[in-house]
Amino acid sequence: MKPFDYYEPTSIGEACSLLGELGPAASLLAGGTDLVVRMKRGVSEPVGVINLKTIPGSNEIALEGGNVRIGALTRLADLAVSPLIRAKLPALALGADSVGTPQIRNLATLGGNLCNASPCADTAPALLVSEASLQISGRQGTRQESIASFFLAPGKTTLSAGEIVTAIIVPVPSLLTVQTFIKLGPRKSGDISVVNTAVSLSFDGGRCARARIALGSVAPTPLRARETEAWIEGQEASSIDAAEAGRRAAEEVRPISDLRGSQEYRKEMVSVLTERALSSLLQKL
Amino acid sequence: MEKTIRFHLNEKPLEVSCPVHWTLLELIRDRLGLTGTKGGCREGECGTCTVIVDGRNVNSCMMLAVDVAGRSVTTVEGLERNGELHPLQKAFIAKGAIQCGFCTPGMLMSAKALLDANPRPSRSEIRKALSGNLCRCTGYEKIFEAIESVGAGEIFDVDDGVWQAIEQVQKPRD
CATH class of the missing domain: 1.10.150.120 ([2Fe-2S]-binding domain)
Incomplete structure (x- = not known):
C-alpha cells in the first residue's frame, strides 16, 4: 500500500474542514472494507486518509418521532441484528445481512455501503423502498437529500467537495406494511449481487395503498420500478398477480452484460425475484 | 508516517509504533512476529487472516493497524491457556x-x-x-x-x- 498522511478528527466539523482542505486527494475511512482493498490494489492512492471512526456517536440506531435514525458508521452486522430495524425495517435488516461475509459485516458501515455508490449495494434497495433520506454535513452546514436522487452513476453521488454523510433517516412504515429483500448471487456468502430486490407493500382496507419495488445491479444506479408500483397500487391483495408484476418490472430495468451475468439473464432474474418477493409478502398477509 | 498505538493483544497491553498504511495483518505478522494468522487472498474473501477485535471476528487484511488503538485483539496464539490447547x-x-x-x-x-x-x-x-x-x-x-x-x-x-x-x-x- 502506498503511504499516506493519516488524520483522526474528533468532530464532523473537523472532518469536513480536513476534507475541504485536502480536496479530492483525500479519502474518508469508515469500515475500510472497500477502501483498504482499493488502496492495496493501487486503484485508490489517496494522499490523506481521514478516519471517521474517531468521531464519537456516529454509530447509533434510534427511533426519533416517526423516523429511524441510523448513524452513518453503524456496522452492517449491528443493523442486521438490531431489534428495532428487524421489527420496523425488515428489508434493511435482510439487505445488511446479505453484504459480504460475517467478517466484512463486522467492519463495513451503512454509510460506506451507500457512499461507494455501487449499483449492487445490498442496503440500497431497502432504503429506496422506505424512501429514506441522507443527512449530509459540509463546510456550509447540513442538508438532507432523498436516497432516490443521491446516486448518479457507479461510484458517483451528489456529494460535493467536503461533504460527509452523517446519518440515514428512514420513515417508519405504516402498521400494515410488509417488506422483504432477496439477493441473487452464485454463492450464498461473500458474493456480489447479480440482481437484488427489495419490496415493500402497505395496505389500507384490503387494498394496496403503497407499493415500492427497488432493484439493484440492473442499471448504473439502484432504481425503483415505478410503473410496476403504480400498477400494483389500488389492487386488492388477493388479486395482485405477482408473475405479471415480475414481467412488468423486467421491462423497467437497463442491465448491462458483465462477468457476473448477461443483460438477458439479469432481466429474467428481475422478473423471477420480483415475483418471488411479492408472492412471499402476499402469503404473509 | 508512523503512529504509536496502544491496544491489548491476547489480553496483554501493548504499545507499538507502525506505519499508518499498514494493515493489522502486517502489524501482527511482520512487526509482532505472530505468524499464526495467515495472509491468503488479502482482500477479504478467504478469511484465513481472521482475528477477533472486541469480540467480533474481522479480516485483519482489511483493517488498518491504527484502527485497533484502544481495542482488544485476539489471534490464534491467544487461544491456548497455560500451554493447553483451547x-x-x-x-x-x-x-x-x-x-x-x-x-x-x-x-x-x-x-x-x-x-x-x-x-x-x-x-x-x-x-x-x-x-x-x-x-x-x-x-x-x-x-x-x-x-x-x-x-x-x-x-x-x-x-x-x-x-x-x-x-x-x-x-x-x-
Missing part, C-alpha cells in the same frame, strides 16, 4: 477438521467468536458464522462437526495415544 483446537484435531492447516487459524477465530456469543449454535448458525472462511481441503463437514461438538460440551484429548472424547460438560439449555 477446546476448539483439540476438537479440530480429534475430528479431523485440519488437513493442510492454512485456513485453520481463521476457522478457529470465527468459531470462537461464534461460541462466545452463542454457546450452543445450531448447524445452520455454524454454517453462516463460518461463511467467510474458505477451506479447500476438508469439505467443511469435519469443521462444522468439531464446532458443534464443542457447542454440545464435548471435550477431546489424547487418551491411550488416541484423540478422543474424554469428557462431557453439561451445558445449560436456553
